[in-house]
Amino acid sequence: MDIRIEELKDVNVIPMDLLMLADPSEEMIRDYLPYSVGFAAYEADTMVGALLMMRTRPRTMEIMNISVLETHQNQGIGRQLIGRAVEKARLLRARVLEIYTGNPGALQMLLYQKCGFRIVGVDLDYCRIHYDETLMDNGIECRDMIRMKMDL
Numbered sequence: 711m712d713i714r715i716e717e718l719k720d721v722n723v724i725p726m727d728l729l730m731l732a733d734p735s736e737e738m739i740r741d742y743l744p745y746s747v748g749f750a751a752y753e754a755d756t757m758v759g760a761l762l763m764m765r766t767r768p769r770t771m772e773i774m775n776i777s778v779l780e781t782h783q784n785q786g787i788g789r790q791l792i793g794r795a796v797e798k799a800r801l802l803r804a805r806v807l808e809i810y811t812g813n814p815g816a817l818q819m820l821l822y823q824k825c826g827f828r829i830v831g832v833d834l835d836y837c838r839i840h841y842d843e844t845l846m847d848n849g850i851e852c853r854d855m856i857r858m859k860m861d862l
């Protein structure tokens with residue numbers, strides 16, 4: 711599989727369905743989309759993955775969304791997207807890169823640690839507070855957010 715990662719000039723080209731694999735709230739996605747730097751992974755002309763990241767505080771950026779089509783998961787695309795995000799955050803002179811994942815996201819946490827992120831905290835009840843509906847994943851409620859960060 712030949713995958714190409716491109717920085718996007720227009721993040722609005724990312725299909726909402728793809729972004730909603732990582733974030734079930736279209737409303738929340740529409741909040742951060744206009745402020746985000748975006749990358750897309752393409753196989754030939756088909757977008758198979760995407761990453762959005764934005765500046766949240768001086769010298770701090772956060773990966774807001776990382777999504778890979780189910781058919782293309784576990785083939786190294788997420789890792790490549792994160793690699794590009796790290797490069798870009800450094801270019802933009804950020805010192806810290808953050809990413810959040812829900813408590814059921816054990817595989818995501820493995821990937822993020824392999825990419826250099828460390829667990830720095832837990833936002834208890836974040837999902838209950840910020841989402842209208844109960845989020846379920848792997849048969850358990852996605853209730854808390856695990857905060858992870860990497861010093862750049």
Ligand SMILES: CC(C)(COP(=O)(O)OP(=O)(O)OC[C@H]1O[C@@H](n2cnc3c(N)ncnc32)[C@H](O)[C@@H]1OP(=O)(O)O)[C@@H](O)C(=O)NCCC(=O)NCCS
Nearest residue numbers: 731732776777778783784785786787788789811817820821
């Ligand atoms: C999370 C996600 C972006 C990862 O992208 P990906 O392209 O599948 O990930 P990669 O192939 O680059 O990384 C795979 C890594 O994940 C972990 N992993 C994935 N599946 C695994 C499994 N069944 N067992 C163990 N580890 C696994 C491993 O750490 C693996 O590392 P390795 O390559 O050293 O084996 C993708 O699975 C996805 O879009 N999921 C749905 C949306 C989502 O959950 N987004 C994140 C919200 S926080």
